Amino acid sequence: MPFISKIQRQTDYSRFPSSHPIVIDNGGSYFRIGWAGEANPRVIFRNIVQRPRHKITGETVTIVGDHDLALLKYFDCTRSGPRSAFDSNVVYQFEIMEYILDFGFNRLGADGSQIDHPVLITECACNPVQSRSKMAELLFESYGVPSVAFGVDAAFSYKYNQQRGICDKDGLAVCSGFSTSHVIPFVNGEPVYEACCRTNVGGYHVTDYLKQLLSLKYPNHISRLTWEKVEDLKMEHCYIAPDYASEVRLFQKGAKEAEEKTRCWQLPWTPSPALEPPSEEEIARKAALKEKQGQRLREMAEAKRSSKINELENESKKLEFLLLQLRHVPENEVRSFLSKTGYVSKQEIESAFTKTTQSLRKYKGELENEEKADLSAAEKYTLINIPDNMLTPEQVKEKKRQLFLKTTSEGRQRAKQKRFEEDLERERQNKQDEEKRLENPELYLGQLRAKHRDLSEKVEQRKRLKTNGGHSNGNNVSGGVGRGERLNAAQRERMRLLTTAAFDRGKGEDTFGYKDEDWQLYKLMSKDTEDDDEGPDEDEAELARVSSRLRDIDPTFVSRSEAGPSETSHLRPLTKEDFQILLGVERFRCPEIIFNPNLIGIDQAGLDEMAGVSIRRLPAVCQSLDERMTNSILMMGGNCLFPGMADRLEAGIRMIRPCGTPIRVMGASDPILDAWRGAAAYAAAMQFPQQTFSKVDYYEKGEDWLRQYQLRYTY
Amino acid sequence: MEREVIEADLVLPTHLGFKKIQMYEKYPKGQARGRHRKHLKQIIQAENYQNYPPDVPNYINIESPPSMHPCKKICDITGFAAPYYDPRTNLRYANAEVFKAIRSLPNDYVQRYLALRNAAVVLR
Numbered sequence A: 001m002p003f004i005s006k007i008q009r010q011t012d013y014s015r016f017p018s019s020h021p022i023v024i025d026n027g028g029s030y031f032r033i034g035w036a037g038e039a040n041p042r043v044i045f046r047n048i049v050q051r052p053r054h055k056i057t058g059e060t061v062t063i064v065g066d067h068d069l070a071l072l073k074y075f076d077c078t079r080s081g082p083r084s085a086f087d088s089n090v091v092y093q094f095e096i097m098e099y100i101l102d103f104g105f106n107r108l109g110a111d112g113s114q115i116d117h118p119v120l121i122t123e124c125a126c127n128p129v130q131s132r133s134k135m136a137e138l139l140f141e142s143y144g145v146p147s148v149a150f151g152v153d154a155a156f157s158y159k160y161n162q163q164r165g166i167c168d169k170d171g172l173a174v175c176s177g178f179s180t181s182h183v184i185p186f187v188n189g190e191p192v193y194e195a196c197c198r199t200n201v202g203g204y205h206v207t208d209y210l211k212q213l214l215s216l217k218y219p220n221h222i223s224r225l226t227w228e229k230v231e232d233l234k235m236e237h238c239y240i241a242p243d244y245a246s247e248v249r250l251f252q253k254g255a256k257e258a259e260e261k262t263r264c265w266q267l268p269w270t271p272s273p274a275l276e277p278p279s280e281e282e283i284a285r286k287a288a289l290k291e292k293q294g295q296r297l298r299e300m301a302e303a304k305r306s307s308k309i310n311e312l313e314n315e316s317k318k319l320e321f322l323l324l325q326l327r328h329v330p331e332n333e334v335r336s337f338l339s340k341t342g343y344v345s346k347q348e349i350e351s352a353f354t355k356t357t358q359s360l361r362k363y364k365g366e367l368e369n370e371e372k373a374d375l376s377a378a379e380k381y382t383l384i385n386i387p388d389n390m391l392t393p394e395q396v397k398e399k400k401r402q403l404f405l406k407t408t409s410e411g412r413q414r415a416k417q418k419r420f421e422e423d424l425e426r427e428r429q430n431k432q433d434e435e436k437r438l439e440n441p442e443l444y445l446g447q448l449r450a451k452h453r454d455l456s457e458k459v460e461q462r463k464r465l466k467t468n469g470g471h472s473n474g475n476n477v478s479g480g481v482g483r484g485e486r487l488n489a490a491q492r493e494r495m496r497l498l499t500t501a502a503f504d505r506g507k508g509e510d511t512f513g514y515k516d517e518d519w520q521l522y523k524l525m526s527k528d529t530e531d532d533d534e535g536p537d538e539d540e541a542e543l544a545r546v547s548s549r550l551r552d553i554d555p556t557f558v559s560r561s562e563a564g565p566s567e568t569s570h571l572r573p574l575t576k577e578d579f580q581i582l583l584g585v586e587r588f589r590c591p592e593i594i595f596n597p598n599l600i601g602i603d604q605a606g607l608d609e610m611a612g613v614s615i616r617r618l619p620a621v622c623q624s625l626d627e628r629m630t631n632s633i634l635m636m637g638g639n640c641l642f643p644g645m646a647d648r649l650e651a652g653i654r655m656i657r658p659c660g661t662p663i664r665v666m667g668a669s670d671p672i673l674d675a676w677r678g679a680a681a682y683a684a685a686m687q688f689p690q691q692t693f694s695k696v697d698y699y700e701k702g703e704d705w706l707r708q709y710q711l712r713y714t715y
Numbered sequence B: 001m002e003r004e005v006i007e008a009d010l011v012l013p014t015h016l017g018f019k020k021i022q023m024y025e026k027y028p029k030g031q032a033r034g035r036h037r038k039h040l041k042q043i044i045q046a047e048n049y050q051n052y053p054p055d056v057p058n059y060i061n062i063e064s065p066p067s068m069h070p071c072k073k074i075c076d077i078t079g080f081a082a083p084y085y086d087p088r089t090n091l092r093y094a095n096a097e098v099f100k101a102i103r104s105l106p107n108d109y110v111q112r113y114l115a116l117r118n119a120a121v122v123l124r
Helices: A094-108 A129-143 A153-164 A203-217 A227-237 A244-253 A256-261 A280-328 A331-341 A346-364 A370-383 A393-439 A441-474 A489-503 A516-553 A566-571 A607-617 A620-631 A645-656 A674-684 A695-708 B003-008 B040-047 B096-103 B107-116
Strands: A022-026 A030-035 A043-046 A048-050 A119-123 A147-152 A171-176 A181-187 A197-199 A263-266 A580-583 A633-636 A665-667
Touching (some): A022 A674, A030 A094, A048 A094, A119 A153, A119 A674, A129 A695, A129 B040, A147 A153, A153 A171, A153 A181, A153 A633, A203 B107, A441 A516, A607 A620, A620 A633, A633 A645, A645 A665
Parallel strands (some): A171 A633
């Protein structure tokens, strides 16, 4: 269940005498503070600090712990993420620690000029001296605390449970916290730090793993997967499988138990308004509209055509009249007459006349007059057969023009012929195809489908190659061209041309560009790259033809490009399933990293192996106790609340211990709060004042003494 | 400050009665506070654990050794058992469908999957 912070300001601070210790459990995830001897800490909050700026006033404020998001909207939280004082399980940022202590003491109700109570604060096992001394300094200097004691949270928890009778005085404490997991053996009630074992995997890593996996699987919903939400998901749904391999096989087979074990998180979603299939009258109305539009277009075309015909008729009539007039005009006045009309010579008028009559005929709908063209061609080409030396220069020019015209018209005819033949050919092939289809529909269909598949794969591969090549060409940070995709032929050719151009110009001087031929290089290069793009087009055209054919004859065919990649999925209307996040394998894959840190690349032993390592590390004098060790294994810490953890731990330890040793794994009475409770019980005992050290001690005895300082847990 | 913010007592007050030295005296505004913080690695280095006898437990001593069990190979994408791996991207996969999915992944997704396993190529 998600933890709830308690940050109500306490009012009974003054009730407690000066000798009454304050107990602080400084954990990686939560900070707990309260009075010694009580059952529960007074104030609990998340061990993070945020320093956002107020949106309106602009001042930077400090907010400790996690708070209701609704209140945080007044602050600009983009620049300041939540920060923790911890790096792994060691405090290293004492400014943040100071903010947290401020807040803790403030909520405890502290008043007066300084904190006048001895303080018991927890730390990690084998805390570096620097961290310890800085913490002591902070407490002494800034808060005026008279005396301080440091203890290990796992030890307090174990002692507390020992007093409750849950575990024996010899045993193993398996503590799985926020950023690390420890296994500490206890002999005679005292922790044996020489045999302690720590792996840097904790609740933070599990949540982070789950968050990454879900973000990669559902990139559309990435904004929904915040850290807090994922933590909630983890606490609610994750469990530890008794055996990872067999559990995963269930899911792989798609067994029914796997379906039941899959949890589904439905995000809020509104269906888009559904487009009902248009009803009968809708269709009829649309058809009528289209008809009307078509009619209108046709009318417009008609009108245009008739006006054009009229124009042309007028034009031709005018020209005819001109020609007539020209015949009647005497020779020497021809030129002046012509200049008035705007035509240069009689032939021009004649040619214009013929042109207009022809286009007129075309508009009137008659076929193109091939013979007429031929005839006029024959007339026009009269000059060709006459050899050059018999003609005047103008006539030579005329002849050249006619030659040109003739070749072009011949070319056109040839092209027409070829097209005609191709059409015939295609007709024939289609007929053959039809016959083949009629005689054996199944086989034909299969062949067509196979062809379609091959073609589409080829096209896609080429597309991917091109984009991949484009990618690697764009992201060439490390300069690696031959990473996986070699340059294709065109690019290689370009390279070659460029290097030869730059190279063989004589040493010492770059004379590229002085000669015009050099620039032809670029024509060559660009032609090369052009060709590459032309190639796949035939394949694509073929593909289009085949898919259209398939669509005609095969009712079940869905073209590959529609069904395949997810980029086109947004064209489909979004369904309810798009807004679901499924937790199947992730449910037990994420906590698995506690037992198998290799899954996230941390090369250390998992929790069950750590127990074996710890027992092995016991000094020789304690070796005989290892049977008793496994008889009382206590699990504590927030990260061990996963269902199925106890069984898995037991099975794992059974694997590494000699056969038949008694193994008993139990969970602490309250894995999260027990550390604080144990510390509070300890602080309330009589011997506590002897275990603390005061400011005077701290400054006199120096750092070495602080290094040796260890709490004695039995009293 | 808005009323609800004040009521909820969200913000840490700048002056606290029980403190001998206030925060704003210790860290005057405008000064860069972050420079002289030592990270864990530097703290451990400064500890000079090698000068002390090796059987005395200290922060590094008590770390776990690498695991003795053979590494369990699971598919990077689905989590199933994965006997195969793709030489081009270095991802592990369980069967042919997953392989197809891998080959169609864009590059940054591949790197993120690898980073989950701490196997991404980091160019620094």
